[in-house]
Amino acid sequence: MVGEQVNEQGFVQVLALRLDPAWRRLTDDVRERDLAEFARAAGSAGRDVLTETYSLVGLRSDADLVLMRMAPSLERLEETAALLLRSGVGRWMSVARSFVGLVRPSRYVRKPGAQEQAITSGERAAYLVVYPFTKTHDWYRLSKDARQGMMNEHIRIGHEFPQVRQLLASSTGLDDQEFIVAYETEDLAAFQDLVIALRESVESTTFRL
Numbered sequence: 001m002v003g004e005q006v007n008e009q010g011f012v013q014v015l016a017l018r019l020d021p022a023w024r025r026l027t028d029d030v031r032e033r034d035l036a037e038f039a040r041a042a043g044s045a046g047r048d049v050l051t052e053t054y055s056l057v058g059l060r061s062d063a064d065l066v067l068m069r070m071a072p073s074l075e076r077l078e079e080t081a082a083l084l085l086r087s088g089v090g091r092w093m094s095v096a097r098s099f100v101g102l103v104r105p106s107r108y109v110r111k112p113g114a115q116e117q118a119i120t121s122g123e124r125a126a127y128l129v130v131y132p133f134t135k136t137h138d139w140y141r142l143s144k145d146a147r148q149g150m151m152n153e154h155i156r157i158g159h160e161f162p163q164v165r166q167l168l169a170s171s172t173g174l175d176d177q178e179f180i181v182a183y184e185t186e187d188l189a190a191f192q193d194l195v196i197a198l199r200e201s202v203e204s205t206t207f208r209l
Contacts, residue, residue: 009103010070012169013077014130016063016097023092037088045080048072054128063096068128099132101169101180108151125184132177139207150203161194163187
């Protein structure tokens with residue numbers, strides 16, 4: 001983990017990078033130098049920018065590396081992303097996907113527990129799963145009580161899987177999607193069970209695009 005001090009309310013960027021295959025054909029010395037320079041650039045971002053790295057090598061065809069990044073401002077995310085992309089192996093990378101959001105208090109969770117907004121706790125898990133989504137217009141036509149009831153079901157199901165922690169960020173007005181939810185876990189089978197259970201909830205099956 002690079003960066004240590006990130007406020008509970010801050011900007012989030014999920015940045016997926018694709019590596020030019022030609023980089024793998026460089027000599028070992030050059031590749032080691034490029035990786036070291038990239039790591040130094042990430043470390044020089046400052047304590048206010050948190051950066052976590054996740055490998056997708058061999059798992060997807062459209063990206064090789066995912067950076068989960070948090071900072072107090074969008075400007076800090078842009079500045080440090082630009083630095084990474086002109087440093088070492090970053091010069092061989094292109095942006096495959098980028099999702100931006102703002103962490104803010106939930107309308108439906110009065111007091112976040114150990115699972116909600118837990119990615120900001122500083123403890124890392126092996127796996128990160130990122131899911132951008134948008135609510136349908138019909139969702140916002142429901143009464144507040146109806147929406148709260150459906151979200152209570154959603155939250156109850158989530159609490160049945162303590163192995164999975166989450167972070168929710170709002171992208172409304174900032175990006176194409178409405179929300180970004182990021183899940184952390186050491187147990188992918190438990191995460192899949194959670195997704196299957198959530199798929200049966202009314203909120204997930206009826207009011208998401």
